[in-house]
Amino acid sequence: MIIDTHQHFWQYNPVKHDWIDEEMAVIRHDFMPQDLQPVYEEHDVTGCIAVQADQTLDENTFLLNLADEYNFIKGVIGWVDFQSDSVQQDLDYYAEMPLMKGYRHVVQAETDPSFLLRKSFLSGISKLKDTGAVYEILVFAHQLPAVLEFVKLFPEQQFVIDHIAKPNIKEGYIDSWALLMRAIASxxxxxxxxSGMITEADYKTWKTIDLMPYMNVVFEAFGPDRIIYGSDWPVCLAAGSYSQVLNVAKAFAGQLSKDERELFFYKNAQRIYTI
Structure with missing residues (x-):
C-alpha cells in the first residue's frame, strides 16, 4: 500500500498560478483527479492528500468537493488566514468536515524571515490545538531558524515539514540545513x-544518488515513525515523471526494514492524517 501525502489539483490560471515560471512551463495547464487516477492505478497508489496551491477559502471548497467526488482523495490540507480576526470561526467551520486534515501557509514566499513568529500568526496557530488539525510547514532551508523557534512554542501541535524544507540540492548545500533539521526533529x-526533492535539484541532470544524502539525514533525524512519502505531483513533472519520483522513494526505502517501509509509505500517513 502507498499513500501519497502531497499532491495538487488546479485549473490553471496565469494570474493565480504566477509562481509557475518559465522553467516550469510544462505544468501550465489543468491538473485534475481524472489525470492523476490512472497514474495511481499504474503504480498501486491507494490514496492521497490533496494540498492547497492557492491561498483562498475558495481553494478549500474546490479541494473538498473533489475529495467528496473521488474516493482516492483521503484528505485535504487547506488554508485559512491565521492572522485574521475570523480565524476561530473558519477553524470551527472546517472542523465539522472530516476530510479537512490540516492547513498550511506558503511561508516560503514571505519576505519577512520571522513571519512564522509574528504574534498575530502565533495567535492563530494556537487555536489549532483543539481541532486536531495538522499544520504543514512550507519553507526554504534559510527559513529554518524561525521554524525551530516556532515548533518550540507548540509542543502539542502536530506539525509536518513539507519537502524536507527545500534544501539547495542543486548546489549540494547540506550541512547547515542538516544541523537545523536535526534540531527541529528533536x-x-x-x-x-x-517529497519535492527533484525540483530542488538540477531539473535536467539530477540523479537519485544526489538526493540520497538528504533523505538519509531526514531518516536519521526523524526516525521511521515520523517520515512520510509525497510526490509533489504535478509540480514534480517539471523535473521528472511520477515513476521517477516514486523510484527515488523506493531506492531510499530499500535500506529500511519491512516494518519501516510500511510506516514510510502508508502507516505514518494513516496516523498523522487520521485516514
Whole structure:
C-alpha cells in the first residue's frame, strides 16, 4: 500500500498560478483527479492528500468537493488566514468536515524571515490545538531558524515539514540545513515529508544518488515513525515523471526494514492524517 501525502489539483490560471515560471512551463495547464487516477492505478497508489496551491477559502471548497467526488482523495490540507480576526470561526467551520486534515501557509514566499513568529500568526496557530488539525510547514532551508523557534512554542501541535524544507540540492548545500533539521526533529510532534526533492535539484541532470544524502539525514533525524512519502505531483513533472519520483522513494526505502517501509509509505500517513 502507498499513500501519497502531497499532491495538487488546479485549473490553471496565469494570474493565480504566477509562481509557475518559465522553467516550469510544462505544468501550465489543468491538473485534475481524472489525470492523476490512472497514474495511481499504474503504480498501486491507494490514496492521497490533496494540498492547497492557492491561498483562498475558495481553494478549500474546490479541494473538498473533489475529495467528496473521488474516493482516492483521503484528505485535504487547506488554508485559512491565521492572522485574521475570523480565524476561530473558519477553524470551527472546517472542523465539522472530516476530510479537512490540516492547513498550511506558503511561508516560503514571505519576505519577512520571522513571519512564522509574528504574534498575530502565533495567535492563530494556537487555536489549532483543539481541532486536531495538522499544520504543514512550507519553507526554504534559510527559513529554518524561525521554524525551530516556532515548533518550540507548540509542543502539542502536530506539525509536518513539507519537502524536507527545500534544501539547495542543486548546489549540494547540506550541512547547515542538516544541523537545523536535526534540531527541529528533536521535537517529537514534528514529522517530515520526503517529497519535492527533484525540483530542488538540477531539473535536467539530477540523479537519485544526489538526493540520497538528504533523505538519509531526514531518516536519521526523524526516525521511521515520523517520515512520510509525497510526490509533489504535478509540480514534480517539471523535473521528472511520477515513476521517477516514486523510484527515488523506493531506492531510499530499500535500506529500511519491512516494518519501516510500511510506516514510510502508508502507516505514518494513516496516523498523522487520521485516514
Amino acid at each position: 521535537y517529537e510532534n514534528v514529522s517530515c515529508k520526503v
